[in-house]
Amino acid sequence: MTVASGGPVFPSRGALRPVDPRRVRITGGFWAQRQAVNGTATIEHCRTWLDRLGWTGNFATTGTGTARRRGREFSDSEVYKHVEAMCWESVRPGGTNYDRQLDELTAMIAGAQAADGYLHTAFGRPGQPERYSDLNFGHELYCAGHLIQAGVAAARTGRARGLPDVARRVADHICDTFKDDDRICGHPEIETALVELFRVTGDERYLDQAARFVERRGHRSLPEHEFGWRYFQDAVPVRAGEVFHGHSVRALYLAAGAVDVAVETGDDALLAAVAGQLDRTLARRTYITGGMGSRHLDESFGDDFVLPPDRAYSETCAGVATVMLAHRLLLATGDLRYGDIVDRVLHNVIATAVADDGQAFFYANTLHQRTATEAVPPDREQLRFGGGPRAPWFEVSCCLNNVARLLASLGSYLVTEDDSGVQVHQFAPMTVELDGTPLTVETDYPDGGSVTADRAVTFRVPAWAHGTAPSRDGDQVRLELPMKPRWTFPDARVDATRGCAAVEVGPVVMCAESVDQEDGVTLDDIQVDTSVAPEANAVKGRLIKPVERDWPYQSQNENPESSDPIVVTLVPYHRWARRGPSTMRIWLPTT
Amino acid sequence: MTVASGGPVFPSRGALRPVDPRRVRITGGFWAQRQAVNGTATIEHCRTWLDRLGWTGNFATTGTGTARRRGREFSDSEVYKHVEAMCWESVRPGGTNYDRQLDELTAMIAGAQAADGYLHTAFGRPGQPERYSDLNFGHELYCAGHLIQAGVAAARTGRARGLPDVARRVADHICDTFKDDDRICGHPEIETALVELFRVTGDERYLDQAARFVERRGHRSLPEHEFGWRYFQDAVPVRAGEVFHGHSVRALYLAAGAVDVAVETGDDALLAAVAGQLDRTLARRTYITGGMGSRHLDESFGDDFVLPPDRAYSETCAGVATVMLAHRLLLATGDLRYGDIVDRVLHNVIATAVADDGQAFFYANTLHQRTATEAVPPDREQLRFGGGPRAPWFEVSCCLNNVARLLASLGSYLVTEDDSGVQVHQFAPMTVELDGTPLTVETDYPDGGSVTADRAVTFRVPAWAHGTAPSRDGDQVRLELPMKPRWTFPDARVDATRGCAAVEVGPVVMCAESVDQEDGVTLDDIQVDTSVAPEANAVKGRLIKPVERDWPYQSQNENPESSDPIVVTLVPYHRWARRGPSTMRIWLPTT
Structure with missing residues (x-):
């Protein structure tokens, strides 16, 4: 399996052809800076934590069955995404060479593979649960999918020699094991991975198995769980869906895999179904930042127009997945408008999620912070649900390596070709x-x-x-492009932002952050005057003086007393939470 | 320990004296009907499910250590609350006699008590975790607290003979075990129970231990957990708190226990601290229904003014706990305004939570249902987080027996005496x-x-x-009292209800439910005209015709085209979801 060309998504057909990312050199500006930090600090930071927590060590020790395995069921996937990121980084023009680390990790991963091709460090060995005994949350095929994606990246970059064969043996095991039953994995990912492996190898077994996984979904074959089958996208068949629902990353990964299957099998109906679901999701279930998924409890999409900025979830991984999906639809259909959501997500979710030094990250990207964030020490793992500031690592640390592989391969998302x-x-x-x-x-x-x-x-x-x-x-x-700051207003059906406006400048969503405001200006008491055009970093407004009452519901719709005009200072949303504890809001109540 | 007088809360001092509930007969109307259904259908329904799921059986079988225990760590408490409800019901004027069931369950519970007084069916026996090995979520002192409350109810009603002694031995064991260390239980409840046991027995050891549990809290002695110490009220000492925070039921139970301790020890500073916390919680963190707790993920209070009606949590148990706390403060201070929140919670949370037949329940009481509810079959346990309709039972089924014990003893919350x-x-x-x-x-x-x-x-x-x-x-x-329907407007700082109004009639919050509207009226498209006074069951408004767009954020703040005037029909919020699948909203956008 020697290919040594191509990027993360290389369909064999479609309206537009992707460009090999090693032929794209970002020469400066916004993303060159981020790629440089990603290619050194972030990738090295991730390796440090993967080793510290024992997630790499799991591969070295579980072969013996004696050591205690560390981390959650999906920790293997973080090593695979880290490998994938290093493959892209090693061939990126101006990138850092990680051949030594790739060879080391490849040997470690290969050493943990079972004789029949199965590879997961948390299942099937003495003292561990049986293979495929927890389809809802075992993440076995999810991890295998990320291993296969890493193997595909290895094949396309000519790095991590040996890994493509490991990946192929994993895929063969899966095709043998899951050919004739109705089982699926609780977390999609294997679908898109198998199609990409088909694209690299030409072996149609992988495409067929991916298609089977897509078609099996939606028939409630997973065990019942309190989050419901919709959480797992197992309540409605993929081609019958109306809008993305359930766990947002699961939904978007599944959709990406369905597009891949549709493209390679020429299934226009499936392609149209997923495209329609994304359209409706963009129209009704997406934050102004491009972020998706509003619920903390189950990390899920809310109902239509339920997009509260307070405690918005907008998981970083959902941003990565949105880029993956929109790019696939762009290639398949040639419809240039898919670039809009990529642009928006890159500048407002991905750029927001990563600290300037590339070593701290948002897991969730809220649109409104009412209580000042608290700093997380650089050696301290953060709790996922804290809703707090950027943290160096999380127990569920999917977002870091996901961003790393996206930024390292960003060149493949910028330009396409077709015959014209x-x-x-x-x-x-x-x-x-x-x-x-x-x-x-x-x-x-x-x-x-x-x-x-x-x-x-x-x-x-x-x-x-x-x-x-x-x-x-x-x-x-x-x-x-007109880069004059502009007022933006929400659909009347978004209850949570009624009577508010936001400022956008080009693709960048602006926010008011407490550290920029004059003394005495509390963000939750500002009102802005949308009759005055916004400036690049400021809008005019006033400060209401709320009446403190025993009970916040009154028979009079009083207009609270307000201050003399004030200036509300704005910064790009992606710049917030970089200057100490602060509060922040994107949506500004209007006068 | 023979007392045979008193209700659930009988302080030895305070501004107002409670009335023995057996001296209060509700002779008709709104609550007599609900008490009647509660005293027969609900109590019997609960017993059926407790037996079906094996939660009563746990007491009979764990003594041998052979049978597999059923249910979650806190299932014992459901049996205790059921017993408490039957005690109050058996002495309620016009109530149903449950002496046979009480004697049966008392024997079963007593049979499971260890020689040293310890009693919990999930810990400490062969094959089970060690006693007190999971302070965060083991719920051992929480369950003991409910057993003690049941024992107190037994003593005050003269029912369930033998149970007061079981309770006292449990309390003695706890006083011995927890006297000299810094341990607390992840879920408060033991505090108020021990004070009530002191009130029954006069034994100051119980009061002292309750005071110790209150004072220990807030020093981060519990193991770290991803929800953070605030979830457990273990981040800030009780008397240093500013406003209720963390898990709402935990916060309110703890506050009730702190009031009990403060009253019996004459600790005016502690009393004032808790009263101030409730004041600020009512002013900033309470739904118009009186419901508390807005977050699904950790069942917690949100930040100040974060009260989204969409997916409001407003757990039924938090409603019960609010009544418990407000009643205690009413007795302690004599301030009649505490009756306001009791009134509001009873008519809008408790009355809403229970189906007409007393056999189905809301766990969470949302203020806005955008997607139509789905019926739950009467034999089907419901998932707690579904956000769906009333269900016969839940895996975490705390709310049902909590409502049952409140309604059975409701007479003790209506009237008080003092020397004047x-x-x-x-x-x-x-x-x-x-x-x-x-x-x-x-x-x-x-x-x-x-x-x-x-x-x-x-x-x-x-x-x-x-x-x-x-x-x-x-x-x-x-x-x-003026019962004319009235418009009510939210504080400007509640982002989620900006530009909305609600209708209230007396203590009753009204809502618009889809089943009452004319054809073509979609609740999420209505706007109401607050310049016209509301009628008892209708307001005037119009229907906007939203423009369907690819992206819901636009540069124009367009007023969508609207219909000719329409009538929006209202019903009391507590009546919703009783006539088939429906959508609903309390807060109505204004024209």
Whole structure:
């Protein structure tokens, strides 16, 4: 299995063709800085914690059955995502070479594989639960899926030699084991992994098995659980769904796998079903940041228009998964508008989730922080549900390595080709080696709105820039996006933001953070004046003086007394919580 | 230990004296009906499920250590609350006699008690975890507390002979075991139980131990857990707290125990601290229904003014606990306004939680149901977190027996005495045997606002009836409460209800339920006109026609097109979800 080309998503057909990420060099600006930090600090940080907590060690010791295994059922997947991130990073133009670490971990992983191909450090050995004895939460096929994705990345980058064969033996075991029954894994992931392995190997068994997993879902074959079958997307068949529901990361991973199956099997009905579900999810169940999933309890989508900014969940991994899904639909359909949600998620979820030093992370990305965050010491694992600040690690630490693999392979999400030319979806200064004419893009987006390409390309024009058209100037194509700050208002059916407005600048959602406000300005008492155009970092408003009462429900709809006009200072949402404890809000009540 | 008088809360001192519940007969109306259903159908329903699930059987079988124990760590407490409910019901004027069942269960419980007094069916026997090995979630002292409360009820009613001695041996064991260390139970309850046992026995060891448990709390002695110490009220000492926080039922039970300790030890500072915490909780963290606790994940209070109606938690048990706490503060301080929150909780949480047949229950009492509820079959245990309709039972089934014991003893919450006379706090038609002149109250509250007493009494005047004063007419005292439907508006800081109003009639919160609306009226599209006074069961409004868009955030704050005027039909919130699947909302967006 020697391929050594391609990125994370390389369909064999579709409207647009992806570009090998090693041919895309981000030359500066917003994402180059983040890729650099990711490629060194974040990846090394992750390895430190994986070793400290024993999650890598699980592979070395469980072979003997004597050592006590560490971590949750899904900890293996973190090692696999870490390996995947290092593969992409090692071939990224300007990236860091991790060959030594990849070879070391590959040997460790290979050593833990059973003779029949099965590989999971928490099941099947003496003193452990039986294989596949906890389909709801065992995460066995989920972990296998991430191993296969790592193996695919190894094959496409020519790194981590030996890992593609380990992955293939895992996949063969799964195809043998799950061919003829109705079992599925509580957490989707295996579907997209098997399709990508088919794309690398050409072996249709993997595609067939992925298709079976997609079709089996939705028939309540998983054991009953208090979260209900909808949590697992096992209540409604994939092609019969109306809108994404249940656990948001599960829903989005499943949808990505369904798109992969649909593309490779030419199943237009399945493709249209998932595309429709994403459309309706974007229209009714997505935060202004592009974040998905509003419930803390079961990490799930809420009902339509239930999008409270307070304690918004908006898990970082759901952001990664949204990028995965939208990119697949972009490639399949050629519909450029899918780039809009990628743009929004990258600048408002992914960019928000990671600390400047690349060593602390948000698990959940709330849109409103009423009680000041508290600092987490750099050596301290954080509790997932704290709703607090960025933390170095979590017991459920899926988001860190997920962001790392996305940022290391970000080059593959920016530009595509088809027979008629080149499309630029995401705006970053970059050089792209194309078979014909190479491409150079210059821009300081999102700080500025000018984007120029030195050859003919099609630019995505974001929906917020409607009416804007690129212009041709000799060999150059230029796009001038309107970056004037703008007021944005929510649909009347979003109860939680009624009477509020937000400010956006290009793709960037702004917020008010307490550390920027004048003395005496409490964020929960501000009202802003939307009759005045917002400035880049400030809006006009006033401060209400709430009457403190014994009971907060009154027979008069009093307008509380308000202050003289004040200036409310704004910063990009992705910049919040970087300057000490603070409160924050995106949605601002209007006067 | 022969007492045979008193109700659930009988302090030895305080501003007001409670009345023995067996001297209070509710003669008709709203609560007589509910007491009748509770005293037969609900109590029998609970016994059926306790037996079916093996929770009673645990007492019979664990003595041998051979049978597999059933249910969660706190299932014993359900048997104890069931026993307590039957004690009160058996002496309630017009109540049902459960002596046979009480004797049977008492023998079963006594048979499971260890030689040293310890009693819990899930710990300490062969094959079970060690005693007190899981202080966070073992619920051992919590269960002991409910056993002691049942023993106190047995002593005060003269029922369940033998149970008071079982309870006392449990309490002695606890005093011996926990006298000299810093351990507390993850779920408060033992505090109030030990004080009540002191009140029955006069043995100060119980009071001292209760005081120690109260003072120990707040020093992070419990093991760390992902919900944090605030969940367990173990982050801040009780007397240093600002507002109730963490798990709502835990917080309220602890507060009730702290009031009990403060009253019996004359600790005015502790009493004032808890009273202040309740004041601030009512002002900032309580739903219009009187419900407390907004978070599903950890069943906790949200931050100040975070009270989203969508997926409101408002656990039924938190309603019971609010009544317990407010009644204690009423007795301690003589401040009649504590009756207001009792009134509100009874009519909007307790009355809502129970089905008409007394055999199905809400665990959580949401204020907004966007997706139609689904019926739960009468033999089907429901998942606690479903957010669905009333269900016959839950895996965590605390609410059912809690409501049963409250309703069976409701007579003790209506009237008090002091040296100067009699106070009527809750309005129901009733006769009360008092040492001097008996009292008869006539009213059809909450359907009507006239309340008459046939002798001199002090009436509580609810805050919503401000300006109303009782009048004297011969021997009669009459209160005419204004029952005209009224608009109610939320504090501007409650983000989730901005731009909304609700309708209240007396103590009753109204709601719009889908089954009452005309064809084509979708609850999430209504807007109401608050310039027109509400009628008893209807308000005027219009229907907006939302524009369906790809993305719900727009640069224009468009007023969606709206319909001709419509009538929005209202019903009391406590009547909702009784006529098939429906959607519902209390807070109505205004035009």
